[in-house]
Amino acid sequence: MEVQLKRRYDLIPNLVETVRGYATHERQTFDSVTAARAAAVNAQGPAEQAKAENALSTTLRSLFAVSEAYPQLQASRNFADLQGELSDTESRIAYARQYYNDSVLTYNNAVQTVPTNIVAGIGGFTPRESFEVPDEERRPVQVRF
Structure with missing residues (x-):
C-alpha cells in the first residue's frame, strides 16, 4: 500500500502545478x-494515515x-494524463487497502x-489496527474531465 500512496504523493505536485498555471488566483486551494x-x-x-488520506482526498x-472552471485546462493533454494517472492510482490504493485489511483481519483472528x-x-x-475509512470516503475520488 505504501508504494501506491507514494505514487499518489508524487503525482499531486505535478497536478497542482499544472492547475496553478491556469488558475493562479486559487492560492488557498x-x-x-x-x-x-x-x-x-x-x-x-x-x-492517522487513514485520517490524513481522507483529508487529502477532500482537498483533491x-x-x-x-x-472545471477552466476549459482550456481540461483540454490540456498534460492535465488529462495526470488525472488519468491519479484515477488509476486511486484504484490501486483501494485494492492495496483492501488487501491490507484482509491480512489484518486474518492475523487478528x-x-x-x-x-x-x-x-x-x-x-x-x-x-493490529485496520486502515479504516469513513463511509462517506469509501468511494474513489471523482475525477471529471
Missing part, C-alpha cells in the same frame, strides 16, 4: 492540497472543482482464536 499531502506523507500508523476534490491465541499470548502478539 493549492495551499490546502499541499498541506494535506504533507500531512499524509508524515502520518504514522493506520488510523476541491482542486478538481477549480479545474489468529491472535484471538484457540489454539493460536495461546502462542500469540506467549509471543506477545497483539491485534
Whole structure:
C-alpha cells in the first residue's frame, strides 16, 4: 500500500502545478492540497494515515472543482494524463487497502482464536489496527474531465 500512496504523493505536485498555471488566483486551494499531502506523507500508523488520506482526498476534490472552471485546462493533454494517472492510482490504493485489511483481519483472528491465541499470548502478539475509512470516503475520488 505504501508504494501506491507514494505514487499518489508524487503525482499531486505535478497536478497542482499544472492547475496553478491556469488558475493562479486559487492560492488557498493549492495551499490546502499541499498541506494535506504533507500531512499524509508524515502520518504514522493506520488510523492517522487513514485520517490524513481522507483529508487529502477532500482537498483533491476541491482542486478538481477549480479545474472545471477552466476549459482550456481540461483540454490540456498534460492535465488529462495526470488525472488519468491519479484515477488509476486511486484504484490501486483501494485494492492495496483492501488487501491490507484482509491480512489484518486474518492475523487478528489468529491472535484471538484457540489454539493460536495461546502462542500469540506467549509471543506477545497483539491485534493490529485496520486502515479504516469513513463511509462517506469509501468511494474513489471523482475525477471529471
